[in-house]
Amino acid sequence: xxxxxxxxxxxxxxxxxxxxxxxxxxxxxxxxxxxxxxxxxxxxxxxxxxxxxxxxxxxxxxxxxxxxxxxxxxxxxxxxxxxxxxxxxxxxxxxxxxxxxxxxxxxxxxxxxx
Amino acid sequence: xxxxxxxxxxxxxxxxxxxxxxxxxxxxxxxxxxxxxxxxxxxxxxxxxxxxxxxxxxxxxxxxxxxxxxxxxxxxxxxxxxxxxxxxxxxxxxxxxxxxxxxxxxxxxxx
Numbered sequence: 001x002x003x004x005x006x007x008x009x010x011x012x013x014x015x016x017x018x019x020x021x022x023x024x025x026x027x028x029x030x031x032x033x034x035x036x037x038x039x040x041x042x043x044x045x046x047x048x049x050x051x052x053x054x055x056x057x058x059x060x061x062x063x064x065x066x067x068x069x070x071x072x073x074x075x076x077x078x079x080x081x082x083x084x085x086x087x088x089x090x091x092x093x094x095x096x097x098x099x100x101x102x103x104x105x106x107x108x109x110x111x112x113x114x
Numbered sequence: 115x116x117x118x119x120x121x122x123x124x125x126x127x128x129x130x131x132x133x134x135x136x137x138x139x140x141x142x143x144x145x146x147x148x149x150x151x152x153x154x155x156x157x158x159x160x161x162x163x164x165x166x167x168x169x170x171x172x173x174x175x176x177x178x179x180x181x182x183x184x185x186x187x188x189x190x191x192x193x194x195x196x197x198x199x200x201x202x203x204x205x206x207x208x209x210x211x212x213x214x215x216x217x218x219x220x221x222x223x224x225x
Contacts, residue, residue, distance in 0.1 A: 033213075042204055042215035043158070056212065090158065097211040100146050100165035107157040 004106035023074040023091030031097045032074040035090040081113045116141040116209040120216035135190040137205035147188040148206040
């Protein structure tokens, strides 16, 4: 199984809502990532988890809160988002964070903030 | 810090034409190099990767790329494109613990 799954596929939320994005992989990978991708732009790294611990936070606003409950799951909790946060949110995983590692990407959650 | 530069933002080709997309990177150490493709409405897929060894790597769907260390380049090639190759192509480099993407090249293949 070389698949990263993400739910939901689409999410529409108001600026006062609280919602969560979920990501799952069963490849035994120990590194997981959240990226944000705006239309016609490359993915931008948000967070990196290594062995279930947050190792990189790319100065992401606190309205985005990541969580790694176990080695297979990665969540992104959303609260008080702004319309400019509307984007495709991608999850990825790899065997490790350093060395020759390929990142496997999920299909993404397309988020619209009203 | 590492960076990636893709030469062309938009490329338009006719079917059966040959393709070469340029990619240059900046990093002082050992790098791992990737080309990803994103078809319209779909997620990122890995086309090919270079970690070490033979600098000419072959990927899926007839794509290949050549790593030229002296030029810090990793150009993507395909001898004959198809309409179904219409997509966004991203070059990416991993020199440490993070993956840095280029801005992408939108390829449009006309039938």
